[in-house]
Amino acid sequence: MESASEASAVKGRRATVTEIDQWMVQGQVFRIYDIFANIPRNAQTLMLELQRDKHIEYLTKGLRQLGSSFVVLDANRPWLCYWILHSLALLGESVDHELEGNAIDFLDHCQDPNGGYGGGPGQLPHLATTYAAVNSLITLGGEKALSSINRGKLSSFLQRMKQPSGAFSMHDAGEIDVRACYTAISVASILNILDDELIVGVGNYILSCQTYEGGIAGEPGSEAHGGYTFCGLATMVLIDEVNRLDLAGLINWVVFRQGVECGFQGRTNKLVDGCYSFWQGGVFALLQKLHTVCGETQALSDSEGDSATDSASEGEVPGDNLCEEDQTCHFEHGAQSNAPGSVDCSSGYTQNLRRSETEPLFQSMALQQYVLLCSQDQEGGFRDKPGKARDYYHTCYCLGGLSVCQYIWSKNGNAPPLPKAVLGPYSNLLEPIHPVYNVVLQQYQEAYEFFSRS
Amino acid sequence: MMGSDTEEEGKAVPLRQRPEWSDVTPIPQDDGPNPVVPIAYKPEFEETMDYFRALYFNDERSPRALQLTHQAIAFNPGNYTVWHFRRLILETLNSDLREELDYIEQIAKINTKNYQIWHHRRWVAEKLGNDAMAKELQFTKKILSLDAKNYHAWSHRQWVLQTLGGWEDELDYCNQLLEEDIFNNSAWNQRYLVVTQCPNLGGLRAMRESEVKYTTKAILANPENESPWTYLRGLYKGDTNSWINDPEISSICLKVLTAKAYPVFALSILLNLLCHGYQGNQELRDAVGALNSSISGKPDSDLAKAVCSVLEHVDPMRANYWRWRKSNLPSAIIDISTGIESL
Numbered sequence: 001m002e003s004a005s006e007a008s009a010v011k012g013r014r015a016t017v018t019e020i021d022q023w024m025v026q027g028q029v030f031r032i033y034d035i036f037a038n039i040p041r042n043a044q045t046l047m048l049e050l051q052r053d054k055h056i057e058y059l060t061k062g063l064r065q066l067g068s069s070f071v072v073l074d075a076n077r078p079w080l081c082y083w084i085l086h087s088l089a090l091l092g093e094s095v096d097h098e099l100e101g102n103a104i105d106f107l108d109h110c111q112d113p114n115g116g117y118g119g120g121p122g123q124l125p126h127l128a129t130t131y132a133a134v135n136s137l138i139t140l141g142g143e144k145a146l147s148s149i150n151r152g153k154l155s156s157f158l159q160r161m162k163q164p165s166g167a168f169s170m171h172d173a174g175e176i177d178v179r180a181c182y183t184a185i186s187v188a189s190i191l192n193i194l195d196d197e198l199i200v201g202v203g204n205y206i207l208s209c210q211t212y213e214g215g216i217a218g219e220p221g222s223e224a225h226g227g228y229t230f231c232g233l234a235t236m237v238l239i240d241e242v243n244r245l246d247l248a249g250l251i252n253w254v255v256f257r258q259g260v261e262c263g264f265q266g267r268t269n270k271l272v273d274g275c276y277s278f279w280q281g282g283v284f285a286l287l288q289k290l291h292t293v294c295g296e297t298q299a300l301s302d303s304e305g306d307s308a309t310d311s312a313s314e315g316e317v318p319g320d321n322l323c324e325e326d327q328t329c330h331f332e333h334g335a336q337s338n339a340p341g342s343v344d345c346s347s348g349y350t351q352n353l354r355r356s357e358t359e360p361l362f363q364s365m366a367l368q369q370y371v372l373l374c375s376q377d378q379e380g381g382f383r384d385k386p387g388k389a390r391d392y393y394h395t396c397y398c399l400g401g402l403s404v405c406q407y408i409w410s411k412n413g414n415a416p417p418l419p420k421a422v423l424g425p426y427s428n429l430l431e432p433i434h435p436v437y438n439v440v441l442q443q444y445q446e447a448y449e450f451f452s453r454s
Numbered sequence: 455m456m457g458s459d460t461e462e463e464g465k466a467v468p469l470r471q472r473p474e475w476s477d478v479t480p481i482p483q484d485d486g487p488n489p490v491v492p493i494a495y496k497p498e499f500e501e502t503m504d505y506f507r508a509l510y511f512n513d514e515r516s517p518r519a520l521q522l523t524h525q526a527i528a529f530n531p532g533n534y535t536v537w538h539f540r541r542l543i544l545e546t547l548n549s550d551l552r553e554e555l556d557y558i559e560q561i562a563k564i565n566t567k568n569y570q571i572w573h574h575r576r577w578v579a580e581k582l583g584n585d586a587m588a589k590e591l592q593f594t595k596k597i598l599s600l601d602a603k604n605y606h607a608w609s610h611r612q613w614v615l616q617t618l619g620g621w622e623d624e625l626d627y628c629n630q631l632l633e634e635d636i637f638n639n640s641a642w643n644q645r646y647l648v649v650t651q652c653p654n655l656g657g658l659r660a661m662r663e664s665e666v667k668y669t670t671k672a673i674l675a676n677p678e679n680e681s682p683w684t685y686l687r688g689l690y691k692g693d694t695n696s697w698i699n700d701p702e703i704s705s706i707c708l709k710v711l712t713a714k715a716y717p718v719f720a721l722s723i724l725l726n727l728l729c730h731g732y733q734g735n736q737e738l739r740d741a742v743g744a745l746n747s748s749i750s751g752k753p754d755s756d757l758a759k760a761v762c763s764v765l766e767h768v769d770p771m772r773a774n775y776w777r778w779r780k781s782n783l784p785s786a787i788i789d790i791s792t793g794i795e796s797l
Contacts, residue, residue, distance in 0.1 A: 017602065018637035063490050070493045075533040080491040099490065106489040121484045122507055124535040171534060173541070175573040212646055212688030218605070221612045221651075223643040225605065252722075255775045256680065262771075268639040268680050270603065361775045 018269050025271050028386045029261040032373050048372050048424030050402075051380060055395065056093050058380030059084045062392055063099060075119030078110055078132040083396035085139045089440040090399045090430045095140070104145045107133045115150060115157030125157055126171040131183035138190065138439050138447040146450045155193045158184050166201020177218040178209050182231035189238050190437050190444070192451040203241035206232045213268065214249030224253060226266040226279040233286050234436045242290060251361065254283050258362050263370035263385075273384045274375035274394050277367055277401020278438070284362050285404045285435035360408040368405045368423035371398050400438060403430040466498070469505050474518065480504030481511060499529045510539050515546035524557075531561060537570045541577060551578050555586070559593060566597055572606040576613060587618040595627070602631060603640045612647060621652045636672055642681040646688055662689050662696075670706045678716035683723060698732035711741040718769045721761050728758040729784055758783050 015023075036047055063084050066073075073080060081103060088095060095103070109121040110133060116125025117133035137145040161168045161184060168180040181202050188194040208220040209232060215224025216232035233250065236242045257264045257280050264276035375382045375398045381390030382398035406429060409421045419426050434444040469475045482504055485492065495503075502525050509519045523540040526533060544554060558575050565571055575593075579586040594611040597604055615621055625648050631641040649661045666689060672682040686706075690697035697703065704727065710720040724742070728734060734757045746760045747753060749767045754760040762780035766773045 016635035016637050018635050064492075066491055066493045068494045068496050071495060071499055071530050072532055074493055074495075074530050075535065077491050077493075084491070098488075102486075102488040103490045105486045106491070109484060109486045109489070118535065119533070121486075122511075122535075123533070124538055126534060170569075172538065173577075174534065174538075175569060175576075211643065212691055213643070213684050219609055219612075221616070221647050222609050223605065223640050251775075253684075255772050258771055260771070267603070268684065269637045270639070359774045359778065361772075361778060363771055363774070366771065 021271060022269075025385060026261060029272070029370075029374055032386060033369075036373055045425055048369075048428070050372065050424065050428040050430075051376065051378055052091055052093075052427075054378065054380035055091060055382075055399075056088065056380075058377075058390070059087050059392070059395065060095075060099075063095070063103070075123060075126075076129065076132075077120050078107060078117055078129040078136060079119075080392055081107065081136040082132040082139070083392040085136050086439065087392070087396050087399050089139050089443060090403055090433070092431050100140055100142075101144075103140060104137065104148055107137060108148050111148075111150065112157070113153070115153030115155070115160075124171050126174070127158075127161060127168060127180050127183040127187075128170060130154070130157070131187050134187050134191065135437065135439050138437075139443050141443050141446050143450075146447060149191065151191050151193050151451075151454075154187070154191065158188055158193075158198055162198060164201075166203070166205040178206060178216060178228045178231045178235070179218065181206060182235045185235045185238050186437055190439075190447060190451070192454075194238070199239045202235060202239055203244055206236055206241075207244055210245055210250070214246065214251075214253030215267075216250070223267055226254075226257060226264065226276045226283075229254065230279040230282050230286075233283055237286055237290065237436055247287075250283075251287065254280055255361055258367065261370060261374070262363065262366035263374065264367070271385065272370070274371060274382055274401070275384065275397035277371050277375075278397040278404065281362065281367060281401045281404045282435050282438070284360055284408060285433075288360070288408065289435060364405040364408050364421070365423050368402060371402050371405075372424060372428075399430060400433060402428075403433050404435065406430060407432045468498075469501055475505065478505060478508045481507040483507070502526050502529060506536065506539075510535070513542075515543040517547065519543050520547065520549070527561065531565045531568050532570055534570050534573075537574050541574070551582050554578050555582075555589060555593075562593075562597065566601060566604055567606065569606070572610055576610060579614065580617070584618055587614060587620045590614040590618070591620050598631075602635060602638050605640075608640050608644065612644070615647075616651070621648065621654070624648045624652065625655070632672070636676060637679050637681060639681045642685050646685060649689075658689065658691075659693075665689055666700070666702050670702060673706055673719075674709065677710045677713075677720065680719060683719040687723065687726065694730050698727050698730050703727065704732070704735065704738060708738055708741060711738075711745070717745065718765065721765050721768070725758060725761045725765070725779065728761065731784075756783075 036044060039047070062080065066080070070080075085095065085103065094100075107117065110117045110119070110123070110129065112118055112125040114125070116127070117130045118125050119129045123129075134149060137149060158168075160172070161170070161180070163169055163176055165176070167176045167178075168184040169176050170180045170183075174180075184198065185194065185202065188198050205220075206216065209217045209222075209228065211217050211222075211224040213224040215226070216229040217224055218228045222228075229250070233242070233245070236245055256268070257266070257276070259265055259272055261272040263272040263274060264280035265272050266276050266279070371382070374386050375384070375394065377383055377390040379390075381392070382395045383390045384394055406417050406422050410417050410432070417429065422429050432441045433439065434441050437444060439447075469478075470480070480501065483500075502522065506522055506526050509516075509522060520540065520543045523536050523543065526536045527540070530536075543549075544551065555575070555578055558571060558578065562568075562571050562575070575590075579590050591611065591614060594607045594614070597607040598611075601607075615624065625645070628641050628645040628648060631638055632645070635641070649655065649665055650658050655661055666686065669682045669686045669689070672679065673686070686703070687697075690700070690703075703723070707720040707724045707727075711717055721742075724734075724738065739757055742757060742760050742764060743753060745764045745768075749764060752763075754763060759780055762776050762783075765776040766780075769776065
């Protein structure tokens, strides 16, 4: 059904804006899938191929130079760095030494002497651009990049952004929402400067943002939204208060965000968009990591009882002895620390998550199909949906979503995924990420080592 | 406005040539020697920002500074530093903030999805207080008439209602939007806010009966519309007992299933009821049984399991999810034929 008049004929009433918009997009997407279905197998493999060289070219070009139309992102340059550098890292591509040095230097120029990073040199420090800058530097890795971050000043910046409600303000007298909470807590956590003062009240605020739909909104009362749901859930994981959320409701909401187009929508009855491959898809990766935590915490609480909380309050994190070798465990460490009643694995709900074992709750192959066939630009980069132009933001989150899909069957970050987990040629395989921070796992591990030493 | 300088492209006299700016030394951007993601700024932009930096770092809060922020915002409305400084200037100059509202409206019309504009609007409205209430409701209504789902507009509207008031016509407004587009989930979300928080409606419990009527009507008109189903469930949030005992709920599920309409949400709601202790009735068992046998031919005496099986087939995108739900049903199982509870 493609026209409004056809719709009226069938429905007996005028088609609504939602219906018309949906049919338009659906039509375009299904046309692509029809073409795909009717070509020979080898042509299908070609169509599903990740255009690595083109993507790398598009990304590197952007890192070196951007056109004048990018002036509207002049207060978002650390984001441009992150979107590009993270995309390159996902593709397993490293940046040349000179460019790397230039990036570290540039980001340092965005760093405010009183802590935090602004959208460009001389701009007010902002939580989102701080998140982007820190993640960029961690993605680059190495002594120079990591030591360039002034953690002491950054800590005081985060404290200044803290609000009485428990949430955070994006910048001095800026807007307050779930995004601000995530960017603040994510940065503090990954830099090992997360403390009780920063955490206090965050859980209450995020809880107040979970809506009757089950998803999480930007502010209390607003509509459940994929971006904020990712931010809210990731934050709750980091502060170890996940079980305060209505997880059943959250899961029920997010599974219904995957539509007939195979990609994810951001909100109920809205249109599919490639970037939600990460924001919504990432929720499943977070949930899955949770069940790994619970498996280990269960064993821990059985043997250690109350001593787990005691040692945590002294700064020690329970489970250290469990996971010395496996550095992916920092996630588990963070989630196991302090607060009584945290990560309550006796709750039937999280035990149920364990039972799901290998099957992801969303259609991973279908999502990969949307990303590769509908979002991928054959000339490099990714887009929201057919008909839209490519951009670095969508490139970053489409690739991130793709990585989540490929690794969703993997029990830990060590063994490479089976070929059946990867849609298209196996060469489509990307690097795994840490789903909470959204940095490539290897780079996260290096940062973890570095910041736990200092 | 400053002198005869015009904002029209190509006609404006560069700042460096204007006598009233001769006392200012522009400060170039310090990107470092070889920055990444460099933007090929147009000369007019560079100049504007060089002069902005000069005034900003010198903390000059003057009328010409205000005008300069306007120019900078025109080039890049996302520059939150400029907006921040603009606010400081407005405060220092004690400017008429009602004029500021008009200014924001102009810019917002072409940048409806910009965080900074909306944050600025909220700041101004907060300063003006109750006087701004009507205008803010009108403004958000205007934006929503262009895009009925604009996230920022809805957040702002909610903030206005919760901070300044104006709830009286809000339920009506939701009715109007839903009349235009019953699929507008933002409007359903707003309805939920009104029904739960509007001071003179009595709260969720008081409104429930009329809301259930409204919602079931919407469901019957379009059973494939997810919004009213979720809203219906939301009406019983925190009140499981009423949820599983209200005959309206099971009735609407049955109606949709027997009408052979899109069954997914009806089945999902039924599953939710069963998981919360609803026992089911014969008609529902028959309806589900009929669907189950037409799909798999294997009858399941456990109603909840049967519902999951049907869902696996009629909602394949969520097949894994329904399988997971099936394997995690509450331990009490109601035998469909005998009604005997077994573990």
